[in-house]
Amino acid sequence: MTRTMPGSETGIRDDLVDLDAWWRAANYLAAAQIYLMDNPLLTERLRPEHIKRRLIGHWGTVPGVTLTYAHLNRVIMRTGQEMLFVLGPGHGAAALTAATWLEGTYSLRHPEVGQNLAGMRELFRQFSFPGGVPSHASPHLPGSIHEGGELGYSLAHATGAALDNPNLVVACMIGDGEAETAALSTSWHGSMFLDRVTDGTVLPILHLNGYKIASPTLLARMSRGELDAMLSAQGWEPMYVEGSDPAEVHARYADVLDEAMERIREIRDDAERGLGPRDPCRPMIVLATPKGWTGPAMVDDVRVEGTFRAHQVPLAAVRENPEHLAQLEDWLRSYHPEELFDAAGHPVDRIAGLHPQGRRMSANRSAHGHDSADLRLPCPTDYSLRFATPGTESAEATRVLGDYLRDALVENPRNLLFFSPDEHTSNRLDAILEVTGRRWRERRIVGDDRLSPDGRVFEVLSEHLCQGWLEGYLLTGRHGVFSTYEAFAHVIDSMVVQHAKWLHMAAEFPWREPIPSLNYLITSHVWRQDHNGASHQDPGFIDHVLSKRPEVSRVYLPPDANCLLHVFDHCLRSRGRVNVVVAGKQPALQYLDDDAARTHCERGLGVWEWASTDSDRPAEVVLACAGDVPTQETLAAAALLRDTVPDLAVRVVNVVDLARLFPPDRHPHGISDADYRSVFTDAPVIFAFHGYPWLIHRIAYRRPGHDGMHVHGFTDNGTTTTPFSMCAMNGIDRFTLAAAALAEVPRMAAQLAPLTEQFAARREAADVYARRYGVDPPEIADWRWPQGSASPDVVAAH
Numbered sequence: 148m149t150r151t152m153p154g155s156e157t158g159i160r161d162d163l164v165d166l167d168a169w170w171r172a173a174n175y176l177a178a179a180q181i182y183l184m185d186n187p188l189l190t191e192r193l194r195p196e197h198i199k200r201r202l203i204g205h206w207g208t209v210p211g212v213t214l215t216y217a218h219l220n221r222v223i224m225r226t227g228q229e230m231l232f233v234l235g236p237g238h239g240a241a242a243l244t245a246a247t248w249l250e251g252t253y254s255l256r257h258p259e260v261g262q263n264l265a266g267m268r269e270l271f272r273q274f275s276f277p278g279g280v281p282s283h284a285s286p287h288l289p290g291s292i293h294e295g296g297e298l299g300y301s302l303a304h305a306t307g308a309a310l311d312n313p314n315l316v317v318a319c320m321i322g323d324g325e326a327e328t329a330a331l332s333t334s335w336h337g338s339m340f341l342d343r344v345t346d347g348t349v350l351p352i353l354h355l356n357g358y359k360i361a362s363p364t365l366l367a368r369m370s371r372g373e374l375d376a377m378l379s380a381q382g383w384e385p386m387y388v389e390g391s392d393p394a395e396v397h398a399r400y401a402d403v404l405d406e407a408m409e410r411i412r413e414i415r416d417d418a419e420r421g422l423g424p425r426d427p428c429r430p431m432i433v434l435a436t437p438k439g440w441t442g443p444a445m446v447d448d449v450r451v452e453g454t455f456r457a458h459q460v461p462l463a464a465v466r467e468n469p470e471h472l473a474q475l476e477d478w479l480r481s482y483h484p485e486e487l488f489d490a491a492g493h494p495v496d497r498i499a500g501l502h503p504q505g506r507r508m509s510a511n512r513s514a515h516g517h518d519s520a521d522l523r524l525p526c527p528t529d530y531s532l533r534f535a536t537p538g539t540e541s542a543e544a545t546r547v548l549g550d551y552l553r554d555a556l557v558e559n560p561r562n563l564l565f566f567s568p569d570e571h572t573s574n575r576l577d578a579i580l581e582v583t584g585r586r587w588r589e590r591r592i593v594g595d596d597r598l599s600p601d602g603r604v605f606e607v608l609s610e611h612l613c614q615g616w617l618e619g620y621l622l623t624g625r626h627g628v629f630s631t632y633e634a635f636a637h638v639i640d641s642m643v644v645q646h647a648k649w650l651h652m653a654a655e656f657p658w659r660e661p662i663p664s665l666n667y668l669i670t671s672h673v674w675r676q677d678h679n680g681a682s683h684q685d686p687g688f689i690d691h692v693l694s695k696r697p698e699v700s701r702v703y704l705p706p707d708a709n710c711l712l713h714v715f716d717h718c719l720r721s722r723g724r725v726n727v728v729v730a731g732k733q734p735a736l737q738y739l740d741d742d743a744a745r746t747h748c749e750r751g752l753g754v755w756e757w758a759s760t761d762s763d764r765p766a767e768v769v770l771a772c773a774g775d776v777p778t779q780e781t782l783a784a785a786a787l788l789r790d791t792v793p794d795l796a797v798r799v800v801n802v803v804d805l806a807r808l809f810p811p812d813r814h815p816h817g818i819s820d821a822d823y824r825s826v827f828t829d830a831p832v833i834f835a836f837h838g839y840p841w842l843i844h845r846i847a848y849r850r851p852g853h854d855g856m857h858v859h860g861f862t863d864n865g866t867t868t869t870p871f872s873m874c875a876m877n878g879i880d881r882f883t884l885a886a887a888a889l890a891e892v893p894r895m896a897a898q899l900a901p902l903t904e905q906f907a908a909r910r911e912a913a914d915v916y917a918r919r920y921g922v923d924p925p926e927i928a929d930w931r932w933p934q935g936s937a938s939p940d941v942v943a944a945h
Contacts, residue, residue, distance in 0.1 A: 158394035160401075165497045166217050167397060168487060169249065172498050173213035174441055175482040176245035176267075180274035181206060181460060182475060187267040188484055188492065193476040195466040202465070203275035204282050205238035207458040208322060210440040211354045212242035216508075218400045219318055222408055223503040229315050231308055231623075232508045233293045235301030235331070236322035236354065240284045241274060243291065249494055250502045252289045252509035256658050264492030286653035290509035292622040294645045299328030300615045305349045306337035307619020311561050312513065315347035316411065323366045324359035330611040330642075337616070338382035338429050340586050342601050343418030345561075348411050351383065351431040356438035358455035367435070374433070384410070384428040389435040391453075396436060403432060425600065426588050443478055446471070516660035519624030522719055523558040527551060527712035531741035537757060538782055538932025541734040544708040544775070545630075545670050548730070549578035551712055552628065555719065556603055557582055564620055564627040565604045566613035572596075574630050574670045575732045579604060610638035618646055621663050626719065630668040633729065634676065636688040647695040647725050654698065654723060661722035668715070669729045673861055674776035674837070677873045684865035684873075686838035692727050693805065693842065697814040702727045702805045704837055706778040707737045709744035710803060717748065729837060731775045733870075736931065738778070751804030751816065754826060758785050758799040758932070766798035766830045768888045773802040774837025777860075779930075780874055781835045783881035786933055788888060791902060795892065800826055808846045824851050831891035835879045836860035857887060871923040875910050882906035 159167045179187065181204035186197040212234060223230055234243055247253040248270055251262055260266045260273070273279030280287045283295030293304050305319035325331050337349060355367040366374060371387075378385045386403045390396045407430040417423030439457020444450070451461050462471045462478075489495055512518050530551045534540045556563055556579060565571065565579060572580070584599025585606050591598055605616060610631060617627045646665055653659045669688060676683035689702045701724050705711040711730045718726040738755075739747055747753055756762060772781035778801055785799050802808065806816035808823075829852055836843050840860035847853055864876040874880040886903045889895045895902075916924040 158392075160394070160398050163397045163401060165501055166221055167393060169220075169498050169501045170213055170217045170393075171482040172484075172487040172494060173217065173242065173245040173249060174210055175479060175484050175487065176248060176270065177209045177213060177241040178206065178442070178479060179271050180204065180241045180244060182465060182479075183271040185268060187264060187271055188488060188490075189476070189480060193472055193479075195472065198466045198472070198475075199276070200466065201275075202460045202463060204241055205236075205459050206241075206442055206461055207356060207358070207438040208236040208239040208354065209242040210442070211356060211434060211436050212236065212239045212320060213246060214396070214400065214436070215318070215320055215352055215354075215434065216242070216246045217501070218404050219508065220501060220503060221401065222404050223506045223508070224501070226408060227506060228408065229506060229511070230508055231292070231305075231315060231317045231511050231514060232290060233301050233305045233308070233317060233319040234284050234291070234295065235293070235298065235320055235325045237283045237295030237298050237325075240280075240282055240288065240295055243284055243288050244270065244274065244280070247289050247509040249498060250507050250509050252507055256289045256656070257287070262493055267488075267492045286649055286656055286659060288509075289658075290507070290511050290514050292514050292619070294649045296648070297641055297645050298322065298325040299330035299611075300334075300618070300642060300645070301325065302331055302334035302337060302349070302351060303612055303615020304619035304622065305351075306334065306341065307616040307621075308513070308623045309341060309347035309349050310564065310616070310620055311345060311625060312347040312623065313345055315513070316350055317347060318350045318352060320352045320354055323353065323355045323357070323364035326353065326366050327364065330615060333609045333612055334615065335378070335381035335383065336607065336612065339426060339588055340605065340607075342588070343414055343425070343427075345601055348415075348429070350407060350411070353385075353431065353433045355433060355435040356440075357453070358438050358458060360458050361455050363455075378431065379428060382426060382428055383431040385431055385433050387433045387435070391437050391440065400434070406430075407432060441481070443474055446474065513623040515658060516624045516662045519660060519662060520562060522555065522563060522626050524716060524719060525551060525554045525558065527716045528741050528745075530712055531709045531744065532737055533740065534737055536932070537738040538736050540737050542708050542737050543575050543732055543734055544705070544711045544730050545668070545732040546575040546578070547708040548668075548711050548715055549576040551715070552576065553578040553582055559626070560603075562625050563603070564617070564625070565630070566617045566627060567604070567606050567630045568610050568613055568632075568635070569606050569608045570630065570632060570671070571604055571606055573732075574668070576630060610635060611642065614639040614642045617665065618642070621665060622649075624660075624662060626663040628666050628668060628719075630670060632671040632683065633669045633673055633688060634683045634685040636667065636669055637685065637691070640688075640691055643692065643725060644695065647692075647699045650699045650723050650725065651696040664718060664721045664724035664726050666715070666718045667725075667727045669727055670732045672729055672731055672837070673865070674774070674873055675731055675733045675870060676865075677868045677870050680867040681865045684861070686729075686861050689727055689729065689805070689838050690842050692725055693846070695725065697806070697809070699723065700725055700806075701816070702729070703803055704729050704774045704805065705748065705803055706772075706775050706801055707735065707739060707744070709737065709739055709741055710748050713745050713748040714803065729774065735775050736779055738782075747801070748803050751807035751818075752800065752802040752826060755799045755801055758782055759797060760789065761796040761798045764796050766828045767796045767892045769798045769800055769827055769830050769832040770884065770888060771800040771802065771827070771832050771834040772836070773805060773834075773843075776870070776874065777835035777837055777879050780879055780881045780884060782932055783930055784884035784888065787881055787885045787906075791885075791905075792889070792895065792898070795895075797888070798828060798830070805842075805846065808843065808850070810849050820851055827852060831855040832857065833884055833887045833891070834858040835884055855891070857891070859884060859887070869917040869921070869923045871913055871927045872917050875914060880910060882910040
């Protein structure tokens with residue numbers, strides 16, 4: 148162990164002696180969280196009953212994290228700089244818990260964990276303990292915006308937090324194992340997107356402690372020249388702090404941080420005066436210290452400190468092995484807790500005095516959503532399409548939405564951002580580029596389209612970066628939209644999981660204000676990816692999101708442009724949600740006028756009377772649909788049935804909010820069984836669904852009449868084909884739906900075979916035509932609703 152006796156501050160620079168004491172206090176608290184149930188200040192000899200029965204935690208990264216936190220606090224106290232701390236090494240939360248408890252913020256937010264002996268005992272007991280707190284950074288930690296359950300997103304979160312926060316420095320500590328992930332490797336690009344004047348500063352601190360759980364880390368084994376080349380090529384100026392002697396490391400870290408902060412100030416001053424390069428190399432720190440520093444050097448004659456063996460619990464058999472117990476006691480006493488805390492468990496004055504009074508990182512208002520403001524949004528009615536008859540005119544729904552989003556940006560020029568993996572124009576959101584550009588700060592050449600150094604549209608061909616930047620922006624209280632192709636939303640599956648879990652857990656803490664919702668516009672969807680083929684055909688992102696906590700997850704499938712306007716307006720006004728809106732960008736039929744669309748979206752689902760034939764008698768079959776293309780095919784099936792079986796009582800139901808199908812005890816948007824039955828009746832249901840069929844069955848399996856529900860959706864049949872052929876291949880085409888409906892009506896038994904054969908022949912003819920001419924036949928491509936109503940009424944779900 149590095150420290151074994153009093154007087155260990157010998158050699159520490161005079162102005163850093165108290166900082167070293169703070170560091171020792173934080174390390175003591177962090178190590179004790181892993182091991183101790185009782186005897187928090189070692190006022191008696193350690194006994195097995197003082198030790199937790201299960202030892203869970205990650206010690207290896209802790210000393211570097213506490214060291215960094217101490218030195219950042221010194222900088223804040225010296226300069227008054229507002230600073231946010233993002234911790235990348237996910238399971239280093241014991242370090243953050245220790246730091247925030249020392250600052251007093253933890254006890255302020257969790258009064259049961261006071262800054263006293265009882266509170267210290269509770270601090271230790273709760274760590275990685277049933278009913279306690281996790282071993283990774285999570286919403287329980289004041290000042291944190293970064294979920295530590297999965298590695299790779301810290302630098303992207305830090306960059307997003309810095310956007311539009313000109314007075315903020317985001318210190319982002321990156322583990323060298325984390326640096327091997329794809330998301331983090333790409334996140335180094337972030338420096339190229341930050342504006343020197345309007346954005347804050349990200350200060351990456353790359354911690355090279357050499358090892359992951361069991362293997363060396365790549366960056367730690369690079370030569371200084373190789374690492375310099377990699378980082379400088381990404382726009383960073385690395386400054387090194389290396390060593391294992393506390394006195395030397397403290398002195399070097401203090402000098403390097405002072406130099407980095409001066410460099411940050413120079414860059415900002417030059418920018419405000421219009422001097423210096425537009426994109427200067429920005430300072431960053433490379434911290435190289437031993438893994439598990441100050442912990443046990445050797446355990447059972449095997450080297451631990453400075454190796455992968457220090458990653459988690461250096462001494463694993465403390466309750467059973469007297470030698471390990473004695474070694475643990477020596478380790479904990481090496482920090483000299485009697486010098487750091489008084490008998491009542493309070494930090495002594497020399498430590499308590501090292502915390503910024505008004506600028507504590509653990510009390511940053513942005514980290515808790517306290518500075519968040521609602522958007523000023525235009526009225527969606529002002530952008531709605533007007534038409535006389537439903538199902539007879541076409542429009543591009545996302546292009547209509549683009550006009551609304553353009554004006555929303557005008558009203559919120561510093562509080563709203565758009566992110567897309569190079570698909571903004573492809574997704575028909577061009578109107579936004581009428582009032583801003585794409586964020587671009589690198590070299591420009593003739594022919595570039597609407598690039599701007601302070602643009603509000605971020606396009607980079609990495610879903611990880613789009614998601615990470617947006618999350619960082621949202622977590623600090625601002626608003627944004629992520630638009631992407633449906634099939635490739637899966638790239639960030641695990642990221643949305645972490646964010647959804649954060650939202651759910653954060654809601655448990657009243658000192659965290661609900662943050663703006665994460666809003667996805669999923670377009671270029673499965674049913675209109677016929678030209679791109681099977682690789683672009685996957686609607687499963689909605690399954691993934693709806694499998695998350697119902698308090699958080701929402702999925703909307705607006706059938707037309709006016710519904711899309713009202714749904715998206717609702718999503719932008721919401722907080723604490725993950726909203727997924729699926730809407731096509733291709734020309735498609737429009738059905739509901741503004742009033743009907745608003746009513747329909749508020750209710751989430753309803754009967755389309757204008758398309759139904761059951762107004763004067765009970766429905767014999769229900770044609771239900773969710774999604775724009777399934778809606779069109781359902782209406783075409785309803786029209787087909789009107790032509791072939793005019794006396795058939797058909798009800799058409801459209802679903803916008805998928806969560807309405809849940810029972811109310813499974814989702815807050817669920818409707819009662821009585822309301823459900825009022826919409827779907829007791830008749831058999833043929834449900835044309837945008838995604839995989841089993842999702843509807845999973846949601847509605849407890850609903851009345853579920854045995855009579857037959858869902859048609861994407862069954863992973865796809866290739867390069869035509870729009871109608873895609874529908875036919877997966878059984879959501881109008882002919883298949885019409886035949887399926889007739890098969891559920893007993894009185895149609897005699898006519899079923901010839902009608903089914905007729906429908907199959909027409910479907911086959913369409914396929915032959917597509918294979919010959921490369922497009923769908925006119926009767927399909929140019930189909931319009933033949934019996935529209937001048938007022939598209941929607942019957943309420945309840």
